[in-house]
Amino acid sequence: MNQAPTINRSAEEFLKGLWKENPVFVAVLGMCPTLAVTNTAINSLAMGLATSFVLVFSSLLVSAFRKLIPKQVRITAFIIIIATFVTVVDFLLAALAPQIHKELGAFIALIVVNCVILGRQEAFSSKNPMGLAMADALGMSAGFTFALLSIGAIREILGSGSLFNIPLFGSGFEPWVVMILPPGGFFALGFLLLFFNWLQRRRAKG
Amino acid sequence: MSERSTQEKPLANTEAEPSSARLIATLGIAGFFSGLVLVGVYLFTLPMIQANRAQATERAIYLVLPGSKAFQALVLKDGGLAPAEEAPAGKSGEEPPRIYAGFDEAGKLVGFAIPSDEPGFQDIIGGIFGYEPEKQAIIGFEVLDSKETPGLGDKIIKDAAFRENFRELAIAPQIISVKKGEKQAPNEVEAITGATISSKAVVRLLQKGVEKWQPAIEQYVKAQKQ
Secondary structure (H helix, E strand, C coil): CCCCCCHHHHHHHHHHHHCCCCCCCCCCCCHHHHHHCCCCHHHHHHHHHHHHHHHHHHHHHHHHCCCCCCHHHHHHHHHHHHHHHHHHHHHHHHHHCHHHHHHHCHHHHHHHHCHHHHHHHHHCHHHCCHHHHHHHHHHHHHHHHHHHHHHHHHHHHHHHCEECCEECCCCCCCCCHHHHCHHHHHHHHHHHHHHHHHHHHHHHHC | CCCCCCCCCCCCCCCCCCCHHHHHHHHHHHHHHHHHHHHHHHHHHHHHHHHHHHHHHHHHHHHHCCCCCEEEEEEEECCEEEEHHHCCCCCCCCCCCEEEEEECCCCCEEEEEEEEEEECCCCEEEEEEEEECCCCEEEEEEEEECCCCCCCCCHHHHCHHHHHCCCCEECCCCCEEECCCCCCCCCEEECCCCCHHHHHHHHHHHHHHHHHHHHHHHHHHHHHHC
């Protein structure tokens, strides 16, 4: 497996996270941040990027030390690595973007238990060389961020009539407040999952 | 951005059952480097985080005390007020609650900025209000922290008519809330239709803050005049 980690293989690992094995729309992992902080596009993007940072660096480290970590303590070792990067993100956001840090609140710390991240370490990084682990992590990160941003954009457009705080409609638009409340997260996610399942089924037939 | 930590010393044989010592060493070394990285990042970001907090407090004080250009933090002491620097943090390291005296360019007292909080509809609403001891009135109010329902309860932050209540609100005999359009006395707050619970929480927040701090403020102002 290690013999030809060609550019093609890397590209393949990257692309699968974006679409075919999208962590949110296909694997339905990491639902807690997906539903909780996607009430605006900017919050979704911030959460996606914070998770990406943790995932990419954790995957790199886990892959680099994969032969040195005994399998009996691998989960603990992964969690130490992940928790370290989460805390780093937490401090950095509080220092550099206090407003976003306040809005995301406890959900930054909860990245530790996002199963997308631990799942990738166990399923991929701990078994593959760094280049591939990096491609896989970047793909999954991009897929996760894309999914959060789609949900966040739908909820913000319908629930606040704006996107990235830029008003889209005239004053005649009555916002669907429910979309920025918790049920709106389920509605948006539900319809997107429906759409993705429909796409896949159609492709399977054809 | 990346802080890399090295996890492990290389060991030759990875196939055999690893010894307990090796398992402990792996986790110990991982924990050690994790600790190093975290303390480093903590020390690096701490001054920035503190500056952000101080800046947020400062902005809120100047907002609720229009015309103020400088402020001094005060704490309760023997029924009066004393500068916060003279009253060091308690044994548990917890800071005593503070209020802020705001002064204008000439150094004249504008009023007091008083932080206060109260349970709202969803969670605790944290706010800060400006109190003018001479007029015995509240002269400004800002919400610092709120998770009130978007579109309804969060009007306590966004609704201009509601905010108008706090331009000059008498505290005597007591701050009370009335329905929209029924304000008659200077001590009445017009509640927001559809956000009655949040509006009432704001009124309680103000009333509690006034009750807690007003006697000490009176004493402080009297002492300053002498």
